[in-house]
Structures are given as structure tokens and as C-alpha cells.
Amino acid sequence: MTPTAPAPTVRRAVARTLTYVSLVVAVVVVLLPLTVVFLTSLKTSKEMADDSGALTLPDDVLNLGNYATAFQDGRMLTAFGNTAFILLFAITGTVVIGSMAAYAIDRFTFRFRKLVVALFLVATLVPGVTTQVATFQIVNSFGMFDSRWAPIALYTGTDIVSIYIFLQFVRSIPVSLDESARLDGANAFTIYRKIIFPLLKPAIATVVIVKGIAVYNDFYIPFLYMPSEDLGVISTSLFRFKGPFGAHWEVISAGAVLVILPTLIVFLFLQRYIYNGFMRGATK
Amino acid sequence: MPHTTETETETVARSTVTAPPGARTPRPAGKARAARVWQRLTPWLFLAAPLALLITFTYAPVANMVAYSFTDWDGVSPELHYTGVENYVDIFTREELFQVFLVSGYYLAASAVQIVLALYFATILSFSVRFRNFFKGVLFFPYLMNGVAIGFVFLYFFQDGGTLDSVLRLFGHETDRAWLSTSTSANVSLAGVSVWRYLGLNFVLFLGAIQSIPGELYEAAELDGANRWHQFRYIIAPGIRPVLSLSVILSISGSLAVFEIPYIMTGGATGTETFVIQTVKLAFQFNKTGLASAAAVVLLLIILAVTWVQRRLVPDDKVDLV
Numbered sequence: 001m002t003p004t005a006p007a008p009t010v011r012r013a014v015a016r017t018l019t020y021v022s023l024v025v026a027v028v029v030v031l032l033p034l035t036v037v038f039l040t041s042l043k044t045s046k047e048m049a050d051d052s053g054a055l056t057l058p059d060d061v062l063n064l065g066n067y068a069t070a071f072q073d074g075r076m077l078t079a080f081g082n083t084a085f086i087l088l089f090a091i092t093g094t095v096v097i098g099s100m101a102a103y104a105i106d107r108f109t110f111r112f113r114k115l116v117v118a119l120f121l122v123a124t125l126v127p128g129v130t131t132q133v134a135t136f137q138i139v140n141s142f143g144m145f146d147s148r149w150a151p152i153a154l155y156t157g158t159d160i161v162s163i164y165i166f167l168q169f170v171r172s173i174p175v176s177l178d179e180s181a182r183l184d185g186a187n188a189f190t191i192y193r194k195i196i197f198p199l200l201k202p203a204i205a206t207v208v209i210v211k212g213i214a215v216y217n218d219f220y221i222p223f224l225y226m227p228s229e230d231l232g233v234i235s236t237s238l239f240r241f242k243g244p245f246g247a248h249w250e251v252i253s254a255g256a257v258l259v260i261l262p263t264l265i266v267f268l269f270l271q272r273y274i275y276n277g278f279m280r281g282a283t284k
Numbered sequence: 285m286p287h288t289t290e291t292e293t294e295t296v297a298r299s300t301v302t303a304p305p306g307a308r309t310p311r312p313a314g315k316a317r318a319a320r321v322w323q324r325l326t327p328w329l330f331l332a333a334p335l336a337l338l339i340t341f342t343y344a345p346v347a348n349m350v351a352y353s354f355t356d357w358d359g360v361s362p363e364l365h366y367t368g369v370e371n372y373v374d375i376f377t378r379e380e381l382f383q384v385f386l387v388s389g390y391y392l393a394a395s396a397v398q399i400v401l402a403l404y405f406a407t408i409l410s411f412s413v414r415f416r417n418f419f420k421g422v423l424f425f426p427y428l429m430n431g432v433a434i435g436f437v438f439l440y441f442f443q444d445g446g447t448l449d450s451v452l453r454l455f456g457h458e459t460d461r462a463w464l465s466t467s468t469s470a471n472v473s474l475a476g477v478s479v480w481r482y483l484g485l486n487f488v489l490f491l492g493a494i495q496s497i498p499g500e501l502y503e504a505a506e507l508d509g510a511n512r513w514h515q516f517r518y519i520i521a522p523g524i525r526p527v528l529s530l531s532v533i534l535s536i537s538g539s540l541a542v543f544e545i546p547y548i549m550t551g552g553a554t555g556t557e558t559f560v561i562q563t564v565k566l567a568f569q570f571n572k573t574g575l576a577s578a579a580a581v582v583l584l585l586i587i588l589a590v591t592w593v594q595r596r597l598v599p600d601d602k603v604d605l606v
Binding site: 015019020022023026027029030031032033034036037040053054055097098100101103104105107108110113116119120123125126127129130131132133134135136137138153154156157158160163188192213216217219220224234235236238239241249252253255256259260263264267271274275278279 | 324326327328330331333334335337338339340341342343344345346348349352359404405408409413414417419421422423424425426427428429430431432433436437438440441443445446447449450451453454480485488489492512537541543544548560563564567568573576577580583584587588591
């Protein structure tokens, strides 16, 4: 299995080489488009016009002019602000809603419990993209259209995967903890707040990461529900680059890099949690 | 046990079963009843908000959507007429509306490629490989990236004189082909972008499943003279079956619900319009809420059918819920 294994056959050596060749090809395929966009973001509009090709290095690697343009004319500051606002409320809401639902479903037996569970289960099968035609009318009737509360309500209200993640964790917390607290006179709310919620930290971390990335990247919901330019989130603001900066690929590239950079930093620091989070999120 | 005195309702917090039996006897009857009602109410207090949101934003829209789909409503006017199944007949008979199903074919083919590639990379990276974490990170990162940013990165990639043309020129291959200008070429390019974007998730899921297989199995197999292919065939493949079946279903529903990449890159031009782009345009640009609802109902039914078939074919990995 390792190169030090005795008498590696020629076949194995070839297989190993092919393995690395395929990996390197994959790395090039992933990184090349991104690298080119990064290089483009550092070029001046004059360099872009001289037709030297996409693969050339910029003359001045510290030319951050396009970033300034993207930030100011592209209104990226407002966009990051709106995204942060939505992230904060949507994640808090998801965590509170999901943990409460999980606590109620796992710790109580009550009439219609099976029905409630079935309602949540069937809802996972309904893809959000299909129902927006009708959801739009409901959001509109609440007067939330073209406000930041529309995406917040939708992100909070339609996240059933989080409930499952919380459910798994609540189940792993021993019931004896609740019982001893109850003997000390704690009621259900105190138990939820003082015992269950603090012990859900790993689940909360998972939900914050998975949800955070999903909300940060979402385009569909803000695009449908927040047409005002003042309410642009990073996705929709970046999308608007297409008009005014039309052929100015150096500015569009700078905008794209600005949007990707926070994700890259978060990924580099939280790799392990991110892998685990997505594995839990996808397999429920 | 207090449990037996409460047989008229199932509403008992699990832990009350173990409460000291004498705890409630000194209480007057009225107070006990109040406590019981309160107890019966407790789970519903926790569930009130989650259920309200679930019904408002998932079940009510589905119900409304089905209702709209039998009308000619435009989404704004107070007036609407019942039109029966006319919208559904339109979707399946008007060629320009049906066209979008064919576009899904490109994405379906792409997801097959994607699953095979993900499986390949997950398998080789589950063995000891130098710089494994680096390779893993690079393969996964596109999945975390913003869709609009990916759209722009690849618009530049396919652009005339962009990344792809420059690379081809490097290898002495001069093209003046506009990659996104004919229907087939554009759809293949867009489907390729979606493989680039989503491969990472499949890959990480497969890798996780493979790594949860106990290492002794490989050692034992090695002792029995099994080669890599045997190891894959008899140890890895059965171990990842549940994740594989999940990926297949996600790919099928994903292929039908493609929106972001084609909408951002081509806006649905040159025959790249997908089902969701069409539905969004019908509903929000052309104000044909009735027709758009019918389209959405069809999509929902297809996805439910696919899920149902998958559950029937692979019954052993049903979701274990409570």
C-alpha cells in the first residue's frame, strides 16, 4: 500500500504515477480558472485592451485600483452589510427554531407527535425552488417583499435539515440530566435553556457553518425578493456588475475575488468543521 | 406511578414517569388539573413557532400552487378564472415549454460524470497519498464558492480570448469558437461548470463513507491477496452504497432544478433555458402565475416520484427518524 512495500511491481508504480497525474490535472482544472480571474483583477484596463491573452501576469501585482472601483461603484460595502444582517438573524432564528423543535419532538410524548414528525419529514422532499411561485404571494401578503425580512423568514422557516441535526444531538443527551434538573424544580423551559441548549454546542457549530455558507452564497431568494439596489446582498450586488462594468473584466474579476476571499479564509481556518458539517448536513 | 393516573392523555413528559410518587397527592385537584393542562401544552409551546413557519412557508405554498395551477391567474389582478387542466396540457404540448426537459438531459449526463469522478478521487485519496489534505481541500473548495462568482469566473473562462482560448493557444490550437453561442456547446459548457462546482460535495461524502470503513478489512483483504480493484469492488462499494444512492437522488432532483449557473452566465439564451429559469420567467416577467404554478407542480411531482422510486429500490437506507 505504500511505496516502501517490498518489491513493488511495475504495475503498481505505473498506477501510482497515474494517480498523481490525475490529481495534478484535477488541481489545475480547479485552480486555473480562479488564478486567471485573480490575475485579471490586478490588471489595468489598458493591459486588458492590449490583447496579450488571459494568462499573462499583471504589470503591477499591487494594482488594487479595480478593487477600489468594485468596492465603491459596485456598492460592495452595502452588500456585505446586508449579507451580515441577514446572516445574523437567519442563523439565530434557525438555531432557536431548530433546537426547540428537536427538544419538543425528542423529549415529549404527545398526541399527534407522529403527524408532526411526518410533516417535517415530507417537507424535506419539497425543493424550495419549485414552490417560490406561490411562496412569493405569501411573502408579499405579509408585506415583506423587498425587505431584508423576506429572506430571513424564508431561511429560518424552511430549514428542516437543521432540525434533523439538532434532533440527533438532543437524542444523544441523556434523559437523566433532564430528570435530575426536574427534581431540583426546573421546568421544561429551564431545562431547555440551561441543560439542552448549552450541550448542543457541536450541533450549533455545524448548523452555523452549513447555514452560514448557504446564506452567504444564496442568489435565488435575494434575487426574487429584494430587487432594490439598496438591499443588494453580495450575490445580487455582484450580479449587477454585469450591466455597468459590461466588458470591464478587470473590475468584474475584482468583485468576484472580493466575494470569494471571505469564503477562502473561513475554509482555511475551519476546514475540519466544514467537512464534518457538510457530511452531517447532507446525510442527515 | 403518576403515569397511570393520566391515562386520559398521552401528554406526559417522559421524565415525570420517574417523579416521586408522593409529589402530587397533597395538591388540590384544581391545581393538579392546571398542571396537567400546562404539561400537555408544553411541547406545543416549543413547536408553535417551528410549525407555524413550516406550514406558512412550505405547506401553504404547495397547496396554493396546486390551486393556482388550474387557473389563468396573472399574480396581481383580483380576477382569475378556472381553466381546468389547460395549463398542464400546455406544458406537455407546446414545444417551447417542453424544450426545458431536454436541457435537463445535459445536466443529468453531467451528474453521472460527476459521480464517477467523485468516486474515483474519493477512492484514490482514501489510500495514503502525499499532500492528501491539499488535494482534498482543492477538490472541495468550489462547492463553497458563491454561485455568482463562479458564473463570472467561467464567463471569463469561456469568453472569446479568455482562459480556455488562451490555454488552447498555449498548446498550439487556435480557435475562434464562441463557446457559449450554440445550443449544444453552451449547454455542455454550462453542465461542465456545474460538475466543477458540485463535484466537491459528492467527493467529500464518498470519502467520509470510505474512511468510516474499518482499516482491518483492507488488511485482511490484502492478506488474502486482494488487489485494489477487489478492495474497491468488495469492501468500498458496499460500504458507500447508502451515500451513493443519496447522491444519485440529489443529482436527479438537482439536474431538474438547475437555476443559478445558466441564469447568471447566459440568462437562458441560446437554448440553455432550464425548467426553473422558465418558471421564474413565466411567473415574474410574463405574469403567468397559473402556467408557472402548473410547471412547478410538474417539477415537484417528478422529484417526489424520483425520491419514491429511490426509496423503493434501496429500502435499507430509509431515514431513521425517532
